[in-house]
C-alpha cells in the first residue's frame with residue numbers, strides 16, 4: 001500500500017447558477033480549499049461532485065481505451081505525452097480519429113464549443129460510429145451546459161471559452177509521472193476523473209515549493225477538480241492504469257483564437273506573485289503573443305522573487321548568473337537568490353546550490369563546502385528531483401568505497417524509475433557490461449535499454465537497434481529470448497531500423513552512422529551508397545568517431561576503375577560486415593556529449609574510450625583486443 005497524503009476540502013455546498021439568457025437553473029455540489037500564495041492572496045481549488053454523469057465517464061473511458069494516443073513530446077517534460085487532443089484551439093476534433101483527421105481549414109464542419117451537432121468525418125477506432133458521434137455530442141453538451149456556466153460564474157468571467165480538451169493516459173511502462181507544473185497557457189483548468197478505482201496515486205497539488213507538501217486529490221468517477229493558472233500540480237501513478245479528461249479555458253474567444261494569455265498583465269500588476277512568474281516566463285521565451293523581452297521578464301521575476309515566489313527566485317538567480325536582462329553578471333547575488341529558494345524547499349534550487357558547492361566554483365569553495373553541497377543535493381534527491389538523483393549518483397560513483405557505490409546505484413535506479421532516459425540507459429549498460437559477466441542479466445539490460453529508448457533517449461534507441469541486429473546473428477540460442485521471442489527475423493530487423501531512424505531523427509551520431517551502414521551494406525534496406533554517404537557525413541557532423549574513421553579510410557582507399565566514394569563506402573561496410581560478423585560496426589551505444597559525466601561514471605572499467613561507451617558483442621567480450629576500423633594517423 002502506497003503512503004500518500006490527501007488534500008482536504010472544506011464542506012460541500014450546493015451552488016445554483018441561473019442563466020440570465022435561458023432562465024435555466026443548474027445545480028453543482030462544490031467543495032473548496034485555499035492554499036497559501038507567496039506574497040498576498042491564496043490559491044483556490046474546487047471539487048465539483050458529479051460534474052459529468054458516471055455513465056458518460058464510463059463510456060468515454062471505454063472508448064479511450066481503444067484510441068490511439070500521441071507520443072509527441074509533452075510540453076512539461078518533453079517526454080512522450082500519451083495524450084489525445086479532443087478540442088484544439090476551441091474546435092472539436094473528430095472523436096476516435098487522430099489529429100490528422102482535421103479538415104483543410106483545420107476546422108470541423110458544424111463542431112462548436114458552444115454546442116451544435118457534430119458532423120465529423122467517418123469513424124476511427126474506439127466504438128461504433130453512432131456510439132462515437134453520441135459521445136461527441138454529449139461531450140459538447142457537457143462543455144456548454146455544465147463546464148462553461150460553472151467556470152464563468154466561479155471566476156466572474158462571462159467571456160471564458162474552452163480552448164483545449166484532451167485525454168491523457170498513464171499506463172505502466174508508458175507514463176507514470178507528469179511533473180509538477182503550472183498550466184501557464186490556461187486561465188483555468190478542469191480535470192475529470194474517469195477511472196479512480198483502477199490506479200493508486202493520481203493528480204496532486206503542491207502548495208509549497210517542496211514536494212513534501214504534495215497532496216493528492218480524491219476524485220470519484222465524473223467528479224471535477226477546478227483551478228486557475230496559479231495552482232501547482234502534477235500526476236503520479238504508483239500502480240494501475242489512469243485515464244484523465246482535461247479541459248483548458250481562456251478568458252476570451254480572442255485569447256483562444258490568438259493563443260495568448262492576456263489575463264496575466266492585470267493580475268501581475270495587482271501583485272499576484274504567480275501571475276508575475278508566469279508572465280515573466282512568457283516574456284523570457286517570447287510566447288503567447290509576447291515578443292521576447294528579457295528586461296521586462298527580469299522585472300517581473302524580481303517582483304515575484306521579492307514576494308517569496310521560489311521559482312521566480314531560481315529564475316532571477318539564472319539571470320544574475322548569465323548577466324541577462326540588463327543585469328551585470330553577479331554570482332554572489334545569484335547564489336543568494338538560489339539559497340533563498342533552497343531554504344523555501346525548491347528542489348531545483350537545492351540541486352543547483354548543491355552542485356555549485358560540489359564543483360567548488362568561485363566564492364563557494366570553503367572548508368566543509370563539499371559536505372554542504374552533498375547535503376543540498378541529497379535534499380533535492382529525496383524530493384524525487386530527477387536531475388538531483390542523477391547528479392548524486394554520479395557524485396557518489398566517483399567517491400571511494402563500496403558503500404558509496406551501492407548508494408550511487410540506488411540513486412541511479414531512483415532517477416531511472418522517475419523516468420530519466422539517461423539513467424535507464426546507464427543501468428541497462430551496467431547490466432550488460434557488468435564487471436562480473438556471471439552476474440549480468442541480459443533480460444534486465446534489455447528492459448532498461450528498451451525503457452530508455454521508448455523514453456526517446458537517442459543513444460538508447462541506437463543501442464537497442466544494435467542489440468536487435470546482434471540478436472539476429474548471435475543470440476539465437478540464449479539471449480534471443482530476452483529480446484523478441486515472438487518476433488520473426490524480418491520483424492526484428494524492421495524494429496531495429498525503426499529505432500535507428502528515431503535516433504537518427506534526433507541527430508544521434510550513432511543512429512546516423514548505423515543507419516548509414518545499413519544503406520551501405522544493404523542490410524534490411526535497398527543498398528544505396530549515396531544515401532549512406534549522406535548519412536555518414538551527417539554522422540561526422542554530429543560527432544561520430546566511427547563515421548569519421550570510415551570516411552577517413554574511404555579517402556585512403558585507392559579507387560579502382562570508376563569507383564566513387566559511395567561504392568568505396570559500400571565495399572568497406574560490406575567487408576567490415578563480413579569480417580566482423582555483422583556486429584562490430586553496429587556496436588556504438590554511447591553517451592551524448594552533455595552526458596559526459598555518465599561516460600565517466602560508467603568508465604571505471606575497460607569499456608569507456610574517450611567518453612564513448614561501447615557495447616561489445618559477445619565476440620568482443622570473448623576476444624578482447626580485436627581491432628576495429630581505425631584511421632591510420
Ligand SMILES: O=C(O)CCC(=O)C(=O)O
Pocket residue numbers: 168178183191203233234235244245246
Ligand atoms: O492528467 C491529469 O490529471 C492532469 C494532467 C495535467 O496536469 C496537464 O495536462 O496539464
Ligand SMILES: [Fe+2]
Pocket residue numbers: 181182183233
Ligand atoms: Fe496541468
